[in-house]
Amino acid sequence: MNFKSIPSEFEYLSWPEVKNISKEKRSTIIWPFGAVEQHGPHLPLATDSIFVDEIICEVLKLIPSETPIKKLPTQYIGFSPEHKGFDGTISLSSNLITLMIKEVGSQLADMGFKRLVLINAHGGQISLLNTAARELRSIAPKLSVFPCFLWSGVDGLSELLTKKEIENGLHASLAETSLMMALKSDLVGEERPFEEIEKQIPEGWSLEGNAPTAWFTDDLSKSGVIGDSRGSNKELGITLKTLLTNHWYNMINNLMQSDWPK
Numbered sequence: 001m002n003f004k005s006i007p008s009e010f011e012y013l014s015w016p017e018v019k020n021i022s023k024e025k026r027s028t029i030i031w032p033f034g035a036v037e038q039h040g041p042h043l044p045l046a047t048d049s050i051f052v053d054e055i056i057c058e059v060l061k062l063i064p065s066e067t068p069i070k071k072l073p074t075q076y077i078g079f080s081p082e083h084k085g086f087d088g089t090i091s092l093s094s095n096l097i098t099l100m101i102k103e104v105g106s107q108l109a110d111m112g113f114k115r116l117v118l119i120n121a122h123g124g125q126i127s128l129l130n131t132a133a134r135e136l137r138s139i140a141p142k143l144s145v146f147p148c149f150l151w152s153g154v155d156g157l158s159e160l161l162t163k164k165e166i167e168n169g170l171h172a173s174l175a176e177t178s179l180m181m182a183l184k185s186d187l188v189g190e191e192r193p194f195e196e197i198e199k200q201i202p203e204g205w206s207l208e209g210n211a212p213t214a215w216f217t218d219d220l221s222k223s224g225v226i227g228d229s230r231g232s233n234k235e236l237g238i239t240l241k242t243l244l245t246n247h248w249y250n251m252i253n254n255l256m257q258s259d260w261p262k
Contacts, residue, residue, distance in 0.1 A: 008060040010070040022112035024068035026256055029113050031104070032056050032071065033129065035078035035122040038086035038217070040172035040225040042189035043180055045088045047172070049076040052121035052150050054183050055241070059248045067256055072104070079125040085218035094128050101132040102139060109140035114262070115255070116143055119248070121150040123170070123208070144261055154247045160239060165227065168197055170207060171217065173227025175240060182237030192232060193225040 006017065010029065013021070021027055034049025044050070053074040060071060080091040105116050116136075118129050126149050133145040151157070158166065165174050172193075180188050197207070197220055206212050207220075220226050 006065055008057075008063075008065070008069075008071055010072050013070065018111065021068050021070065022108075024114075026115070026259065027068040027113045028070075028115040028117060028256065029108055030056060030060075030069065030071045030117045030119060030252070032074040033078055033118060033120040033122065033125065034074055034076055035080050035124070036076055037078075037080035037083040037089040037091070037122070037124075038224045039176065040191075040193050040223055040229070042191045042193065042225075042229065043172050043177060044184075044187045046076060047176060047180060048078075048121040049074055050184060050187075051176075051179060051244075052119055055150065055244045055248060056119060058241075058245045059252060062245075062249050063252065063256070069252065069256060075100075078120075078122050079128050080122070082124050082214075082216045083224070085216060086224050097125070097128060098132040098135060101129070102136050105136040105143060105145065106140045109143035114142075114144060115146065117146045117148060117252070117255070119148050119150060123149070123151075146255075148251075150244065150248075153251075154243050156243045157240075160236070160243070169227030171221075171226040172224060173229050174232055174236070177229040177232035178234070178237035179240045179244075180237065181232060181234040182241050185234065192230045193223040194228045194230050195221040195223055195225045197226065 007013065032052040034046065034052050036045045038045065039047040056071060063069060077090050077092055079094055079097055080089050083089040084091060108116060118133060120126065120129050129147040133147040136143065136145050161175055169175060177188065207215055217224055217226065
């Protein structure tokens with residue numbers, strides 16, 4: 001007799017399976033967020049979506065199947081107005097994304113799920129998902145919501161990447177190109193653009209982090225790349241994949257071993 005294995009993907013479950021899982025004390029849903037936006041002439045539009053989907057799928061393979069954690073389908077189209085000057089970018093409004101998170105999250109709460117982890121790989125919607133998470137909590141107070149950024153808090157990145165890459169490699173640069181070479185090399189073009197930020201940023205101000213500006217990509221780049229992709233290589237990408245996978249395995253495993261924050 002063949003026994004059905006319980007998949008990690010929410011959409012492949014039956015309704016009784018969802019009902020049983022949602023009753024678990026630490027029942028958790030992961031919802032990956034990416035984007036469909038330009039990533040230079042050499043990377044696919046779905047770069048961020050591919051990254052978060054591939055890494056989280058790898059992580060869930062390491063989690064025991066009986067663990068009450070499931071993954072919603074990755075949300076490919078996100079909030080990307082900063083890239084609208086380049087063909088291929090499709091962006092939803094901030095209001096629509098917030099509404100979608102509130103609608104889906106409140107329904108998950110009604111089913112009985114205890115936690116929702118929003119893992120986002122697109123830097124342009126970090127603050128949006130933080131805000132949406134708080135709005136969701138206001139209408140579904142029993143649901144703990146965790147908005148996270150794929151690249152944040154990953155040990156080893158500062159040793160692996162130069163300070164210049166970390167500070168100025170904002171888009172389709174060395175790290176992203178290398179990671180895509182490791183994940184889906186057939187989607188990486190031959191060109192390796194280099195776009196240095198020409199305009200001097202006033203002291204104390206920044207493109208990201210402290211005192212940022214609401215920049216658009218075409219303010220900084222003609223190719224869509226912000227940074228230097230010339231040294232990209234598959235070996236670096238494999239190391240990045242390992243660091244990201246290990247980090248998120250530890251994060252999710254720690255969460256599933258805990259009742260925090262309840």
